[in-house]
Amino acid sequence: MKKIRLVSAIASTLSLVGCQSTTGTSPAKLESTGHISQNVYEVEFNAAQAFLAQTSELEQSLSDYCASESKDDVPVKQQWHQTMLAWMALQGQERGPSTALEQSWNVQFWPDKKNTTGRKMSVLTKSDQAWSAEDISTQSVTVQGLGALEWLLYDQASTLSSSSNTCETGVAIAENLDNKAQIIAGSWAENPWKSLEFTEWESEYISLLSNQLEYSMKKLSRPLAKIGKPRPYFSESWRSETSLSNLRANLEAMEALYFANGNGLDLLLREQGHAGLADRVAHQFAMALDTWPEDKSLFAALESKEGYRMVLAQYNKLEQLKYLIHEEVAIELGVVIGFNATDGD
Structure with missing residues (x-):
């Protein structure tokens, strides 16, 4: 199962990068070390390239939507979701190029x-100003x-x-x-870790994985809040009801x-005698992905006791994965997990 997922993800990434043509810039080349x-x-490089390919497609899709008379929003919504899923591979990172x-x-x-x-x-859409990408880049991050x-x-x-102005x-x-x-x-055109010694790289690698996992867990813990008092509006993509599918993409990216x-x-664990x-x-990744709820709305689920229990079960899967990586793996390899900027917020 996991091999199929990984091969599919790689093939999809290469296809997206190969089709990219709307940016007008030469694609970055992978550094071989x-x-x-x-x-x-290479996993990170391909993820960044795939995200770029999707944002380019999203820009074109939105332009096509605005130019059409029918205003069929299904294609652009689908492309927005694909772009969001591509972002999940890079989301929550605390390690990599600054x-x-x-x-x-x-x-x-x-x-x-x-x-x-x-x-x-x-406020932005009620303004009469004709906004450009450069103008948007100077505004609050909330509108970017x-x-x-x-x-x-x-x-x-x-x-x-x-409104044509809103569309533009x-x-x-x-x-x-x-x-x-x-x-x-x-x-990501350069490998940010190529100068690290072996032990330094082990620490950096586990921290990279651990930070992303903890960020993903917060995407459930925030809306779960206190038992009996959930906060569904804290869900990541509550408007589109795609929060749980985003988290599945997070899991797939971490597995990759x-x-x-x-x-x-x-392989590092197996080479150092920790095959068990x-x-x-590996089993926890596979189990979490194979049992992840399909087509469920996190926002809607939190409105019932049964749904709340379902969401809590997904959180427990991530918590077990965190224990294995943050505790057992780190301890067996003698690694101290680096500081995570999401801690304590």
């Missing part, structure tokens, strides 16, 4: 505790990225289908997003990082 981190670096990490808030503003996106987007486009496509207050604003936001994706993809095409953490532990981690 003999460093132990090479396979993990220029790429710096774009995270511009790409996605979350958590949105006070519906800042809704308030800012309402994926969340802003989700508001345009799904919120009842959006005038995307009835959406294209400007999509273009700005594509510009940020270009920066991210370009930043763990195996790194046969030369990742799984490697099997348990």
